[in-house]
Amino acid sequence: MKWIEEHRIFSVITGIIVLLFLVILVSYLSAGGTTIVGRGMQKAMTVIEKPFAQVSSGVSDTLTGMVRYRSVKTENEQLKEENAKLERQNADLKLKKDELSELKKLAKSFDFQPYQGTADDAVAANVIELDYSSPYVIFTVDAGKEKGIKKDDVVCNGDGLVGRVQETGKGWSKIASVLSDGNNISFRTLRKGSITGVLKGNGKNKMTGYLLSSKARVVEGDTLITSGVGIYPKGIRIGKVDSVEFNDNTQLKMVTVKPAVTFRSMDKVAIFI
Numbered sequence: 001m002k003w004i005e006e007h008r009i010f011s012v013i014t015g016i017i018v019l020l021f022l023v024i025l026v027s028y029l030s031a032g033g034t035t036i037v038g039r040g041m042q043k044a045m046t047v048i049e050k051p052f053a054q055v056s057s058g059v060s061d062t063l064t065g066m067v068r069y070r071s072v073k074t075e076n077e078q079l080k081e082e083n084a085k086l087e088r089q090n091a092d093l094k095l096k097k098d099e100l101s102e103l104k105k106l107a108k109s110f111d112f113q114p115y116q117g118t119a120d121d122a123v124a125a126n127v128i129e130l131d132y133s134s135p136y137v138i139f140t141v142d143a144g145k146e147k148g149i150k151k152d153d154v155v156c157n158g159d160g161l162v163g164r165v166q167e168t169g170k171g172w173s174k175i176a177s178v179l180s181d182g183n184n185i186s187f188r189t190l191r192k193g194s195i196t197g198v199l200k201g202n203g204k205n206k207m208t209g210y211l212l213s214s215k216a217r218v219v220e221g222d223t224l225i226t227s228g229v230g231i232y233p234k235g236i237r238i239g240k241v242d243s244v245e246f247n248d249n250t251q252l253k254m255v256t257v258k259p260a261v262t263f264r265s266m267d268k269v270a271i272f273i
Helices: 002-006 008-029 036-111
Strands: 122-130 138-141 154-157 160-169 172-177 185-189 196-201 207-211 223-226 237-247 252-259 268-272
Touching: 185 207, 196 252, 207 237
Parallel strands: 160 237
Antiparallel strands: 122 138, 122 268, 138 172, 154 160, 154 268, 160 172, 185 196, 185 223, 196 207, 207 252, 223 237, 237 252
């Protein structure tokens, strides 16, 4: 008895096992429950087996749930990976589309009347650096002396006049845009060629200038093109008149012009050598 008390758990488990063995044996000997004893034993077996069956069912359901959770988790991870891949592909396609659009616009530069038939004398270049002290006024491109580029070569893109080469070296050129206050441009109106004047950049985002004749009539929205006087050939689009006013001190009609080129989104240029 003392041994049983000291090994109580072991004794209980052993007793349950023996009892189950006896129940199974009696059930078998009773021929499946055709006698009173057999039926009684079957009821007893049912009572004993029920909790074990519930435990077994619960374990099975838990294992099934774990397997399903892992399967769903794996599927979600695969879907996330595929979605990320599609997003990367979409970004690549958008980049290629935007680049193609930029190249098509750049190709228009070769259609300016001053450059028709001279595409062999043009160099395409990418904008690689901006001077953030004066954004879009001075910037650097990835082509230079090795391609025949020299100071004061004219720079355009598909929208119009960008500026001129200010300085160049091997593999690079600095461009002074039309927004530079040191970049004087002789212009005429597209609407009427006899209306002429001079523009220069304001160092920010527009150009300012004056008409050579105070009697010339210019209105807001007039398109200005290069006149052919100076380094810029005739006929390159410069921009549109944003405002017109008369200066009493200088007795000149002053104009403010918005550039044709959108410098903020400009990636490529054509340099005519």
